[in-house]
Amino acid sequence: MSKQFDVIVIGGGPGGYIAAIRAAQLGFSVACIDEWKNEKGGAAPGGTCTNVGCIPSKALLQSSEHFEHAGHSFAEHGINVQGLKLDLAQMLKRKDTVVKQNNDGILYLFKKNKVTFFHGRGSFFAAVESGYQINIIGSDAEQIVTGKRIIVATGSNARALPGAEFDEEFILSNIGALALKSVPKKLGVIGAGVIGLEMGSVWRRLGSDVTVLEALPSFLGAVDDQIAKEAHKLMSKQGLSISLGVKIGTIAVNKNGVAVNYTDASGVDKKIEFDRLIISIGRVPNTTGLNAEVVGLNLDERGFVAVDEECRTNLPNVWAVGDVVRGPMLAHKAEEEGVAVAERIAGQHGHVNFNTIPWVIYTSPEIAWVGRTEQHLKADGVAYKAGTFPFMANGRARALGDTSGMVKFLADAKTDEILGVHMVGPMASELISEAVVAMEFKASAEDIARICHAHPSLSEATKEAALAVDKRALNF
Ligand code: FAD
Ligand code: NAI
Numbered sequence: 001m002s003k004q005f006d007v008i009v010i011g012g013g014p015g016g017y018i019a020a021i022r023a024a025q026l027g028f029s030v031a032c033i034d035e036w037k038n039e040k041g042g043a044a045p046g047g048t049c050t051n052v053g054c055i056p057s058k059a060l061l062q063s064s065e066h067f068e069h070a071g072h073s074f075a076e077h078g079i080n081v082q083g084l085k086l087d088l089a090q091m092l093k094r095k096d097t098v099v100k101q102n103n104d105g106i107l108y109l110f111k112k113n114k115v116t117f118f119h120g121r122g123s124f125f126a127a128v129e130s131g132y133q134i135n136i137i138g139s140d141a142e143q144i145v146t147g148k149r150i151i152v153a154t155g156s157n158a159r160a161l162p163g164a165e166f167d168e169e170f171i172l173s174n175i176g177a178l179a180l181k182s183v184p185k186k187l188g189v190i191g192a193g194v195i196g197l198e199m200g201s202v203w204r205r206l207g208s209d210v211t212v213l214e215a216l217p218s219f220l221g222a223v224d225d226q227i228a229k230e231a232h233k234l235m236s237k238q239g240l241s242i243s244l245g246v247k248i249g250t251i252a253v254n255k256n257g258v259a260v261n262y263t264d265a266s267g268v269d270k271k272i273e274f275d276r277l278i279i280s281i282g283r284v285p286n287t288t289g290l291n292a293e294v295v296g297l298n299l300d301e302r303g304f305v306a307v308d309e310e311c312r313t314n315l316p317n318v319w320a321v322g323d324v325v326r327g328p329m330l331a332h333k334a335e336e337e338g339v340a341v342a343e344r345i346a347g348q349h350g351h352v353n354f355n356t357i358p359w360v361i362y363t364s365p366e367i368a369w370v371g372r373t374e375q376h377l378k379a380d381g382v383a384y385k386a387g388t389f390p391f392m393a394n395g396r397a398r399a400l401g402d403t404s405g406m407v408k409f410l411a412d413a414k415t416d417e418i419l420g421v422h423m424v425g426p427m428a429s430e431l432i433s434e435a436v437v438a439m440e441f442k443a444s445a446e447d448i449a450r451i452c453h454a455h456p457s458l459s460e461a462t463k464e465a466a467l468a469v470d471k472r473a474l475n476f
Contacts, residue, residue, distance in 0.1 A: 001140060001146045003031075004130065004131075004148075005028075005030060005148070006028035006147070006148050007031075007147060007345060008122070008149075008150050009023075009153055010150065010151070010290065011032075011033070011034060011152065012046065013034075013046060013153060013323075013433075014049045014050075014156070014338070015153035015322025015337060015338045017034075017337065017338075018334075018338040019151050019337075019342050020032040020338075021109055021110075023342040023346075026262055026346040027346075030113075030114070030115045032115050032116070033120060033138075034047070034118075037119075043117070043119040044099075044103045045074060046102050048174075049101070049331040050103060050106070052174050055204070056095045056099050057198050060091065060202045061176050061362050061363075065205065067206060067383060068205040068364075073348065075414055076208060077262065077401070084447060086207070087123065089184065092179065103395065109444045118136050119139040120136045120140065122292055123135050123137075123418065125293075125294065130146055131317065132147055134146070138440065148317065149345055151320070151321060151338070151342075152319070152324060153322045154285075155175075155323045155325065156286050157286050158283055158284075159281050160185060168254070170257060170258050170260060170276060171279060173280075177195070177203075177278045177280075178199070180276065183203065184208050184274070185208065185209060186209050187210045187275065188213065188272065188276070188278070189211070189277075189279060190278070190279045191211060192212045193276075193280055195242075196214075196278065196359050197220075197235065199280065200240055201235075201364065204239055208241050209241075213260070213262060214243065215237070215245070216243050216244065216245070217265065217373055217397050218366070219244060220377025222359075222373075223369060223371070223422070224369060224373040224408065224420070225374060230424050231361075231363070231367050231405075233417065234404050235363065238364075240292055246265065248261075249263065251277070256274050256275075257273055257275040259274075259366055260273075260274065261276065271375060283329055287324065287456045292305070295318075298313065298314065306318035307319070307320050307326070310341075310344060311344075321337035321338050321341055327354065330357065332358070336357075340352050356440050358436050360428065365402065365405045365426055366428035367423070367424045367428060368428035369423065370423075370436050370439060371419055372420040381428075383413035384412060385472070386411075386412050387409045387411075387465050387470070387471075388407065388408045389462075389464035389467075389473055389476055390466050391461055393457070393460060393464075393475050394456075394461045395456040396456035396457050399456065402425075405424035405428070406424065407422075407431070408421070408423070409445050409448075409468070409469050411444065416444035416445050417443075418435070418438055418439050418443055419466075421439070425458070426458060431459060431462055446470065447466075448466035449466040451463065464476065
């Protein structure tokens with residue numbers, strides 16, 4: 001008799017491991033299967049996010065920012081650093097330690113919540129009367145387990161450019177980009193999206209000459225135009241060379257590195273040689289090895305597991321969450337879906353509000369937003385009021401020595417309800433939470449404007465931008 005569970009989760013990234021914990025909290029017997037291996041072949045749950053995504057990228061962003069500050073801005077504070085030297089091996093070791101702490105944390109949480117963890121690949125074997133049989137091949141002997149309900153949370157992989165497969169030595173996905181053993185002199189990045197800008201920033205700060213080649217004619221198309229323009233200006237000033245509107249031609253690895261042929265925005269053919277090339281042009285859903293066909297699990301035309309708004313697949317009692325389904329590929333979106341599905345399985349009313357999912361790009365300054373952009377509102381003919389406040393006029397930002405950027409509020413012209421909040425500036429990743437809370441509670445700009453914010457704090461820029469909606473900012 002195979003082991004039986006109320007819920008089996010396939011994939012232990014933020015979508016899967018959080019779904020497993022929530023289902024266990026709700027009283028179900030739960031198994032989570034994840035195949036990620038660390039360097040020693042051991043279990044490393046946490047998925048892309050923990051192993052080669054959110055966590056290691058933020059560790060390197062922090063370390064590289066310290067390095068840049070020590071080299072460029074400490075002197076202004078009266079701190080003179082002599083003989084500043086990069087120890088990249090130590091920086092990478094620290095990043096690996098941070099990753100391992102997170103892997104171990106998840107294993108601890110599984111134990112605490114009595115989630116049975118299987119280290120291996122799970123694939124559909126058969127639909128049976130009591131649910132679905134899942135075959136596990138991995139660290140332990142091959143075995144079949146049965147789950148009354150299945151949650152698929154198998155995540156995503158980097159999208160390759162045809163003719164330029166990732167070798168992770170010269171042509172790098174996020175995996176190779178987070179593990180370069182030396183700082184490339186010339187680093188190319190194809191795709192000026194979230195990964196391109198974050199990883200481009202890391203290696204630029206550590207000394208690379210970074211060129212970013214982007215197909216679209218505008219910078220960060222999903223971001224509010226005013227914020228994107230400001231971010232473009234700031235990042236170009238820092239030394240990221242960003243070419244928009246390019247068409248990538250052939251890419252060839254040679255003895256010197258990687259040669260990229262492309263046509264620039266004015267139609268001129270160009271060739272550029274890099275020591276290393278990161279390709280960050282989006283990600284594709286990962287259903288490899290899931291054996292979806294054997295049970296008739298439907299994928300959509302783009303290869304995502306097809307689900308309804310509530311993450312139900314076409315099969316009874318089979319759900320799917322996170323990067324492997326439609327919607328933004330964000331860890332917190334995956335987590336929210338995981339919780340909501342576990343609660344729906346328990347007969348509760350799990351809910352994910354797609355209108356209030358925050359986005360953050362962890363460059364310096366950080367870019368963060370929630371809700372609608374000004375260009376969206378214009379396109380939809382919505383009458384709105386806008387208020388902005390620059391960090392330059394914020395006392396805490398001056399004390400920090402980081403006055404770049406601004407906060408921007410968009411509110412309904414009639415009701416004053418907040419429709420979107422956009423920021424580029426210091427700690428925008430933390431500041432955006434206030435806007436998310438406000439929007440969840442359907443607050444008006446005036447609500448934020450009338451709330452007492454600590455002084456001096458960056459959050460006062462949020463309050464002032466809300467005041468600016470009514471043209472009554474106090475400090476600008
Ligand atoms: P994943 O995290 O991809 O996890 C899926 C897991 O399932 C993996 O462990 C995989 O090995 C396992 N798996 C797959 N198939 C099977 C199988 N058949 N059997 C067993 N196991 C299987 N998002 C943010 O919100 N903030 C950030 O700062 C951020 N930074 C990022 C930086 C980078 C460089 C990258 C690449 C991504 C980043 N993301 C970030 C996106 C985030 O990592 C993903 O949205 C998130 O990991 C999706 O979670 P998931 O659980 O759906 O999938
Ligand atoms: P992305 O979708 O953010 O950006 C891809 C960029 O590549 C786009 O600007 C696109 O126009 C461009 N592009 C596509 N094809 C191209 C081509 N042939 N030539 C040149 N440019 C091309 O994707 P990215 O950066 O790979 O990241 C994937 C996802 O991972 C993100 O969308 C995000 O969901 C997640 N992520 C989130 C982070 C965060 O929350 N801070 C950090 C990193 C990743």
